[in-house]
Amino acid sequence: MKNVEKYARGYFMPPAQSLKWTQKEYISEAPIWCSVDLRDGNQALIVPMNLEEKLEYFKLLVAIGFKEIEVGFPAASETEFTFLRTLIEQNLIPDDVTIQVLTQSREHIIRKTFESLRGAKKAVVHLYNSTSVAQREQVFRKSKEEIIDIALTGAKLLKECAEETEGNFQFQYSPESFSGTEVEFALEICNAVLDVWQPTAANPVIINLPATVSMSMPHVYASQIEYMSDNMKHRENVIISLHPHNDRGTGVADAELGMLAGAQRVEGTLFGNGERTGNVDIVTLALNMYSHGVNPNLNLENIPYIISVYERLTKMRVSERHPYGGELVFTAFSGSHQDAIAKGMKWREEKEPKHWSVPYLLIDPKDIGREYEGDIIRINSQSGKGGIGYILQQKYGLDLPAKMREHFGYCVKNVSDHQQKELAPDEIYDIFAKEYVNIKEPVEFIKYRFTDNDDFQTVVTIRTNGEVREITGSGDGRLDAINNALQTEFNLEYGDLVYTEHALETGSKSQAVSYIGIKAKNGTVYWGCGTDVDIMTSSVKALFSAVNKLTQG
Numbered sequence: 344m345k346n347v348e349k350y351a352r353g354y355f356m357p358p359a360q361s362l363k364w365t366q367k368e369y370i371s372e373a374p375i376w377c378s379v380d381l382r383d384g385n386q387a388l389i390v391p392m393n394l395e396e397k398l399e400y401f402k403l404l405v406a407i408g409f410k411e412i413e414v415g416f417p418a419a420s421e422t423e424f425t426f427l428r429t430l431i432e433q434n435l436i437p438d439d440v441t442i443q444v445l446t447q448s449r450e451h452i453i454r455k456t457f458e459s460l461r462g463a464k465k466a467v468v469h470l471y472n473s474t475s476v477a478q479r480e481q482v483f484r485k486s487k488e489e490i491i492d493i494a495l496t497g498a499k500l501l502k503e504c505a506e507e508t509e510g511n512f513q514f515q516y517s518p519e520s521f522s523g524t525e526v527e528f529a530l531e532i533c534n535a536v537l538d539v540w541q542p543t544a545a546n547p548v549i550i551n552l553p554a555t556v557s558m559s560m561p562h563v564y565a566s567q568i569e570y571m572s573d574n575m576k577h578r579e580n581v582i583i584s585l586h587p588h589n590d591r592g593t594g595v596a597d598a599e600l601g602m603l604a605g606a607q608r609v610e611g612t613l614f615g616n617g618e619r620t621g622n623v624d625i626v627t628l629a630l631n632m633y634s635h636g637v638n639p640n641l642n643l644e645n646i647p648y649i650i651s652v653y654e655r656l657t658k659m660r661v662s663e664r665h666p667y668g669g670e671l672v673f674t675a676f677s678g679s680h681q682d683a684i685a686k687g688m689k690w691r692e693e694k695e696p697k698h699w700s701v702p703y704l705l706i707d708p709k710d711i712g713r714e715y716e717g718d719i720i721r722i723n724s725q726s727g728k729g730g731i732g733y734i735l736q737q738k739y740g741l742d743l744p745a746k747m748r749e750h751f752g753y754c755v756k757n758v759s760d761h762q763q764k765e766l767a768p769d770e771i772y773d774i775f776a777k778e779y780v781n782i783k784e785p786v787e788f789i790k791y792r793f794t795d796n797d798d799f800q801t802v803v804t805i806r807t808n809g810e811v812r813e814i815t816g817s818g819d820g821r822l823d824a825i826n827n828a829l830q831t832e833f834n835l836e837y838g839d840l841v842y843t844e845h846a847l848e849t850g851s852k853s854q855a856v857s858y859i860g861i862k863a864k865n866g867t868v869y870w871g872c873g874t875d876v877d878i879m880t881s882s883v884k885a886l887f888s889a890v891n892k893l894t895q896g
């Protein structure tokens with residue numbers, strides 16, 4: 344990269360660091376969540392949502408359980424203004440939900456914002472102005488004092504307007520571009536705003552510290568948050584809020600470390616929609632917490648439904664690899680992963696049904712509305728016997744002997760590799776049926792009987808080369824007798840019969856399934872499977888299948 348000299352670190356370390364947060368292991372309590380989907384998310388869409396779409400999205404957020412929702416920037420457009428009026432006039436805001444609106448620190452914008460709030464029972468009014476070095480120098484061309492003045496002018500006007508307007512208003516201030524601001528200056532401006540607003544226990548102020556553009560590694564952001572939290576005036580009546588973006592791909596890490604460092608509230612969006620690389624993804628944050636056994640206090644039990652509404656309304660897409668929500672994030676194609684998952688699921692079922700520790704799967708997909716079948720184990724040429732056996736067992740109730748699973752694994756891999764495609768469960772079953780079940784060529788089994796006096800003397804009716812005939816044999820048991828009849832008649836040499844069987848419920852009927860493996864002289868094992876309502880007949884069919892496979896070569 345020849346232009347590396349162009350870049351220098353644009354963030355600031357706090358003057359002191361206690362690093363207490365590094366001693367904390369995990370987030371033990373859900374923060375106050377504030378969805379900014381309808382504001383930050385919406386302002387980043389190619390076409391912002393219309394009124395109906397915003398209303399539907401609002402209802403989704405309420406259903407998920409957000410208690411604070413930034414519903415828009417009412418001074419931005421007629422749609423934004425009308426949306427707010429609709430929520431208020433149609434009484435669509437549940438009593439336990441607080442709406443939030445964003446405003447610049449400009450008089451006409453603040454006044455318009457309060458106009459939009461007429462009749463609201465309560466609301467958070469969120470004031471912001473940029474504080475970073477780059478914005479001060481390049482955009483506002485103002486000194487630190489002048490930037491503080493912008494904040495204070497707005498803060499005072501908010502207070503005035505709130506006094507003139509009926510309703511309960513809580514204030515929020517964001518030193519926008521905090522991540523590129525000297526931390527001492529961010530503290531100075533926040534403290535100045537807090538002195539104007541005089542927060543109380545009954546009406547605390549929210550100080551929102553955005554990584555407007557994420558510039559540092561997450562531990563730096565956490566140190567900045569800790570410094571702000573430790574040194575802020577009126578701290579006991581201040582709620583410290585985080586608002587990470589994802590420019591460095593570390594939005595979630597920023598939020599998690601920021602919470603360890605003392606933040607009590609997080610602003611973000613579903614699936615991380617938002618400016619550029621997006622806002623922090625609240626779904627991921629919440630489910631990360633859930634995976635540690637901490638209730639995030641959001642209802643994410645039907646992620647497929649949430650995604651379907653989200654994608655329809657935003658016209659954005661949740662990628663296949665997106666944490667928790669992505670179509671492929673609970674799917675294993677590779678053999679060793681599938682094997683471990685299949686064994687882990689069995690182990691859990693038998694030994695520890697209450698706790699989740701299945702290898703490769705951070706949480707139980709069922710908890711968020713994902714299915715095991717079709718979701719977890721999918722088969723392609725990277726798959727192995729474990730996963731393939733799992734599909735046959737889960738979907739078709741077929742419990743193959745271990746060695747037969749291995750043989751079948753290679754059959755399936757072969758097909759998938761040559762056709763270069765994923766195989767659906769019914770295609771896998773078809774391969775199984777074609778390869779092993781009730782094979783009739785070159786010798787078809789028709790029926791057997793045992794002579795009256797001795798159970799172990801048999802007469803078997805077969806069809807071969809289009810001709811029906813009977814063969815006879817005797818042995819130590821029924822299957823042994825039939826086996827001997829076949830070996831003698833066709834002059835076959837094999838040994839080491841592997842035999843298992845189990846019952847199979849298909850609809851209301853019960854079927855027996857038998858598996859037989861025979862070892863030819865050269866050591867090759869041939870497998871057959873038989874199915875029948877009668878268990879003995881299913882074993883005979885399995886034997887004929889295996890013998891036919893051997894004869895076919």
Ligand SMILES: CC(=O)SCCNC(=O)CCNC(=O)[C@H](O)C(C)(C)COP(=O)(O)OP(=O)(O)OC[C@H]1O[C@@H](n2cnc3c(N)ncnc32)[C@H](O)[C@@H]1OP(=O)(O)O
Nearest residue numbers: 386416418419420447448449471472473482483493519555
């Ligand atoms: C990081 C964030 O996401 S911040 C939120 C950003 N979201 C949006 O901007 C979406 C909605 N915004 C809008 O619809 C429009 O920008 C409006 C209606 C708010 C304002 O529109 P306009 O006044 O036409 O233009 P514009 O936004 O370009 O205004 C820029 C002016 O406001 C000033 N300004 C920008 N932000 C602020 C602020 N927070 N406080 C005070 N002044 C500000 C700029 O310095 C500039 O001043 P200048 O006129 O002296 O050059």
Ligand SMILES: CC(C)C(=O)C(=O)O
Nearest residue numbers: 471517519520553555
């Ligand atoms: C308005 C502020 C909080 C914002 O969206 C940001 O800084 O990213």
Ligand SMILES: [Mg+2]
Nearest residue numbers: 383555586618
């Ligand atoms: Mg933002």
